[in-house]
Amino acid sequence: MNAAKSFSSRLAGWLPRIVVAPSLLVVIVTVYLFILWTGVISFTSSRFVPVYDFAGLEQYVRLWATPRWHTAVANLFIFSALFLFLSTGIGLLMAILLDQNIRAEGFLRAVYLYPMALSFIVTGTAWKWIMNPGLGIQKVINELGWTSFTFDWITDPNMAIYTVVIAGVWQSSGFAMAIFLAGLRGIDNSVIKAAQIEGAGLPLIYRQIIIPMLRPAMLSVIVLLSYIAIKSFDLVLALTNAGPGSATELPSTFMFSATFRRNQMGVGAASAVMMLMTVAAIIVPYLYSELRERNNG
Amino acid sequence: MANALAQHKPIDEALPRKTRIRFGRLLIYGPLCAMAALYLMPLWVMVVTSLKPLDEIYSGSFIGLPQTITLDAWRAAWSEACIGTECTGLKPYFANSLLMVIPAVVLSTGIGAINGYILTKWRFPGANLVFGLLLFGCFLPYQAILIPMARTLGLLGLAGSIPGLVFVHVAYGICFTTLFFRNFFVSLPDELTKAAMVDGAGFFRIFWSVILPTSIPIIVVSCIWQFTQIWNDFLFGVSFTSGGNSPMTVALNNIVNVTTGRKQYNVDMAAAMIAAIPTLLVYIVAGRYFVRGLTAGAVKG
Amino acid sequence: MSKFLASLVAATMLVPAAARAEGTIEVLHHWVSQSEVDALNVIRKDLESKGFQWKDSAVGGMSGANAQQALRSRLTSGDPPGAMQFLGWEGPQWAEQGVVRDLNDLAEDGGWREALPPQLLTFVTSGDAFIAAPINMHRQNWVWANKKIFDEAGIAVPKTWADLIAAGKKLKEKGITPVAMGDEPWQIGIIFDALLSDLYGPEFYRKVAIDLDPAALNSAEMVKVFDTLREVRGLVDDNFVGRDWAVATGLVINGEAAMQFMGDWAKGEFLAKGLKPNADFYCFATPAKVPTFQYVIDSFGMFTVKDETVQNAQVALAETIMDPAVQKGFNLIKGSIPARTDVSVDDFDDCAKLGFNERAEAIKAGSMLGAMTHGFAAKPEFASVFGDVAAQFFVGNMSSDDAVKMLVEGIDNAR
Secondary structure, rough: HHHHHHHHHHHHHHHHHHHHHHHHHHHHHHHHHHHHHHHHHHHOOOOOOOOOOOOOOHHHHHHHHOHHHHHHHHHHHHHHHHHHHHHHHHHHHHHHHOOOOOOOHHHHHHHHHHHHHHHHHHHHHHHHHHHOOOOHHHHHHHHOOOOOOOHHHOOOOOOOHHHHHHHHHHHHHHHHHHHHHHHHHHHOOHHHHHHHHOOOOOHHHHHHHHHHHHHHHHHHHHHHHHHHHHHHOOHHHHHHHEEEEEEOOOOHHHHHHHHOOOOOOHHHHHHHHHHHHHHHHHHHHHHHHHHHHHHHO | OHHHHHOOOOOOOOOOOHHHHHHHHHHHHHHHHHHHHHHHHHHHHHHHHHHHOOOHHHHHOOOOOOOOOOOHHHHHHHHHEEEEOOOOOHHHHHHHHHHHHHHHHHHHHHHHHHHHHHHHHHHOHHHHHHHHHHHHHHHOOOOHHHHHHHHHHHHHHHOOOHHHHHHHHHHHHHHHHHHHHHHHOOOOHHHHHHHHHHHOOOOHHHHHHHHHHHHHHHHHHHHHHHHHHHHOOOOHHHHOOOHHHHHHHHHHHHHHHHOOOOOOOHHHHHHHHHHHHHHHHHHHHHHHHHHHHHHOOHHHH | OOHHHHHHHHHHHHHHHHOOOEEEEEEEEOOOHHHHHHHHHHHHHHHOOOOEEEEEEEOOOOHHHHHHHHOOOOOHHHOOOOOOEEEOOOOHHHHOOOOEOOHHHHHHHHOHHHHOOOHHHHHHHHHHHOOEEEEEEEEEEEEEEHHHHHHHOOOOOOOOHHHHHHHHHHHHHHOEEOOOOOOHHHHHHHHHHHHHHHHHHHHHHHHHHHHHHHHHHHHHHHHHHHHHHHHHHHOOOHOOOOOOOOHHHHHHOOOOOEEEOOOOOHHHHHHHHOOEEOEOOOOOOOOOOOOOOEEEEEEEEOOOOOHHHHHHHHHHHHHHHHHHHHHHHHHHHOOOOOOOOOOOOOOOHHHHHHHHHHHHHHHHHOOEEEOOHHHHOOOOOHHHHHHHHHHHHHHHOOHHHHHHHHHHHHHHHHO
């Protein structure tokens, strides 16, 4: 009787671990084992198909000697920084405005959110036309009489990456808006009332009180948008197909074309490892501090 | 949560003078409508293009109003367009996508909920490490793992099938869903579970009758996020299914991604909008709950 | 709900089982446009008339890269399709991995080697094995021109690139866009490939694009090739970025642009508008002392599978593809010419006939060349470097010397 009870209570103690184990196992295999495999391939001379020899750092040397990769890395920083900044800024602004007890809030919210729902395989074509100087915005504005107006970034290798930023912000800022709106709705109104009684103006209240209170929402936005930025793939392929030239290459498109188009599986794996290391360098310290804080608190 | 929403009053209601309010309203509606117009621009282009005959587009009319309006492109995209030599339109692939997305969303959300529950209410040594391992998985570049995943699916006997695709989406989806649920459950007071335990409820009982009923908002968030991600996925679909098993994005790509043939822009646009209808519906119908759910949980990171 | 799910699962399980019925072959290909599909249906119908089933697996996009990726996943997971469309080196490379079925017996019986131009055997054989059945041959280095514009400006079909560029400049002064094109690397590559062989002959092309000879790559001739490419850039309007090739063809058809450099798949656009070769539009090879024939072929390889019914279907499919009547029917629709040299040309249009004649001459003159941009010269890791450099040069303002330097370094880095 006693033994049975202790067995069942011991089982109960282990139950959570048993239940979480399959998920952990799946993730260990599909994430970490696969990362390990990619790491192994990056040290081989694999081209068309995987081979398991040892080529040292050859693929990394090759990778960093490829101008396209340099473009991809530079673009990732430009794109991520601008994309995060603009999506967060515009998302926040829209959320604050929408939070002013607006008529048709539901409609506007849907308008800002719908780009997330569309597959970029085709939306890219619409953007391509809009930004083409001979078809889109430039043509329309020129025909309206402002003939000196130019908007031809998509044709300029130095500016094309900014068109990717525009389309990316269009697609994702609504999502940031939704999270901020949620954050705003979660703020206790009495704080604001109190500040108003003190005589503080609205802009001051937002700057000094409300926006700092959105810090958790800000973190969620940044984590999810970074995820979107790093994964951006369809966006580039559909809008510019990494062109003009290779001006809008990103690490994700580089990795894909090295592995599946250029017979450079080793180089593709090396680029994946570089990308994972970059992500780890940003995420791991953040995770560590977040989780430690929790433990202490 | 409903309380907080009810309490929430527009801030400028408290402002003294009527004129100021009217001016303020203008400052609010102006930018909102301008933004809405900008956001709708690509949709406008897609809608007008889908209503034009192809010749009109090729003769140079890309973003203007159609001269002749026709629904042919929509009909073609739904049931006539050729995907390879099978001229069935998107219709059959729509079903494939549903067969894939429903189990994948349900499973990944369910597993995420259980994981989040364990990682917050049944903490064990190393729970943080487990969470960290799961979270990092969110950032895996999928282009890099297609080949080992194909091998794994082959070993599991799931290659080229919809169950295989469901497995892949669940495997990578639980990283996100666990994050959502953990962050939500962290804010639930532990007293809730402790009281239930004193009453003699076990692990699953507490989950089912104490935790789940409180987590509707975050379930909505998790489902919306997963639905959007899985429905719009192309990379896994093209890698791990074939022919008649393919999800809709693969069929959409086959309609759109023409190299040495002539692009049917009107059909492309109609197909893209048809493909987006389920996600659009989810956003419009569940949009309100989405914001409410985010309010309730996800942002309290 | 659970019943519903159960039936869904059951439904999905049934699909693979049904597909393994008698004599069914799954064909993985990247042909998704209307004309491609119509042509493919010629093969499909013939196969089905022999009592076999065709299971279609189309994966379009990125010049077959998506289909390649799908194939790699399929082979890795141990579930190869019965047949796959090969482009460029794909066939020989898979054959080296030992996963492609040897069709030598069929080739011997059918006299395939004798019926095909010897140059293309590189891409359908591997060692002694015959690994793929070629269905068609496109020519990449065509110029398509609006006859009315040429006539009104008093321009004759150019005999050299200098003529062509001079004619282009003349048209530009008259306010007509001389060359219609898009900025996709492969569209630029078509011009680059043509310049390589047209300016300095087929030998130079072979040294550069096939042997990757360092001296030829880093030569004054190479600089001149880029100089000429820069002059061609001057003939293209500024809105070329993101322009689809068929849209560019449309510009030539409706008289907004004078000519386009494009493979013979462009012909269908003219014919669909009811235009006639030599009456409404010109088709001629890119100008050169010895006209070259830069070919692109599509072939179908069969993967090694255990299922005997699939093996039988593979044999039937290979025979269908190599059937002269099927090749004729297919190519009349596709715009290309049959891979076999012994098919009657009578029913083809004038452009295709010109292609036939020039192919026969090119085979004799040794100016039959694989088109690099479509993967029929250097291996992909090198061809993509050419593509990168030519595209970056074309859309930006890099100097020819820098382009040559970048090319040499890029090729060395990929070796």
